[in-house]
Amino acid sequence: MRSAVFSFQTPPAALGLRGLACRRGGRGVFAGLDAEVAPGGALVLRGPNGSGKSTLLRLVAGLLPAAGGTISWGGQDITRHLDARARIASYAGHLDAVKPVLTVEETLGDWAALFGVPRALRAERVAAALEAFALDGLSDMAVQILSAGQRRRLGLARLLLARRPLWLMDEPSVALDAASVDRLAAAMAEHRAAGGLILAATHIDLALDGAETLDLGAFAPAPEEAW
Numbered sequence: 755m756r757s758a759v760f761s762f763q764t765p766p767a768a769l770g771l772r773g774l775a776c777r778r779g780g781r782g783v784f785a786g787l788d789a790e791v792a793p794g795g796a797l798v799l800r801g802p803n804g805s806g807k808s809t810l811l812r813l814v815a816g817l818l819p820a821a822g823g824t825i826s827w828g829g830q831d832i833t834r835h836l837d838a839r840a841r842i843a844s845y846a847g848h849l850d851a852v853k854p855v856l857t858v859e860e861t862l863g864d865w866a867a868l869f870g871v872p873r874a875l876r877a878e879r880v881a882a883a884l885e886a887f888a889l890d891g892l893s894d895m896a897v898q899i900l901s902a903g904q905r906r907r908l909g910l911a912r913l914l915l916a917r918r919p920l921w922l923m924d925e926p927s928v929a930l931d932a933a934s935v936d937r938l939a940a941a942m943a944e945h946r947a948a949g950g951l952i953l954a955a956t957h958i959d960l961a962l963d964g965a966e967t968l969d970l971g972a973f974a975p976a977p978e979e980a981w
């Protein structure tokens with residue numbers, strides 16, 4: 755695999771979550787959530803269905819507002835700084851906002867432009883991302899005819915374009931075959947070796963060396979606060 759991560763657009767720093775709370779649809783999902791991830795570190799989110807793993811990832815990504823608490827980066831409060839969060843974090847969830855008629859390569863090229871990758875670097879970044887997730891042979895294929903695992907690999911390849919220090923990953927191994935799980939592990943290890951951070955919701959073991967685990971079930975609001 756080519757070097758997937760050689761420099762970050764924003765330098766890695768410690769992520770701090772303090773007393774975080776989130777409500778969805780008028781209902782409390784979690785409250786009083788504390789966590790810390792150091793540069794090079796990984797935090798695995800566990801917990802029953804509906805305990806808020808995806809919600810926490812979306813909240814840190816800036817896609818949902820916090821009902822309470824703070825998010826810090828390198829000790830600076832960035833709870834209300836969505837532009838800072840956008841420079842820091844890349845979110846890999848379900849691939850919903852893709853143009854179905856574009857090819858795999860065109861899609862990655864579009865994302866590279868969207869993420870502000872300088873024009874002169876885009877072709878190289880796209881090629882490295884294709885190679886890292888063995889998408890080279892599929893580069894001319896329209897996204898709409900990709901299988902579930904191929905789509906997942908495309909979504910993961912997106913992480914290698916933006917070079918943001920914090921990867922927010924929602925069930926990244928779902929639909930992947932064994933070889934692709936190995937590629938995912940290699941990409942995550944390389945990201946962390948360069949100082950990158952990972953927050954990952956997963957029901958399976960992702961072989962993240964030295965990762966801490968956070969059980970979202972422990973932060974469920976009391977029943978009288980949940981509604």
Ligand SMILES: Nc1ncnc2c1ncn2[C@@H]1O[C@H](COP(=O)(O)OP(=O)(O)OP(=O)(O)O)[C@@H](O)[C@H]1O
Nearest residue numbers: 778779783801802803804805806807808809810955
């Ligand atoms: N769009 C929404 N509007 C209102 N409530 C929502 C919405 N999406 C999710 N929720 C609620 O938020 C809570 C947390 O959901 P979330 O998807 O974060 O859980 P999860 O831990 O990721 O679950 P799973 O293990 O099933 O993926 C659930 O009670 C869910 O019903």
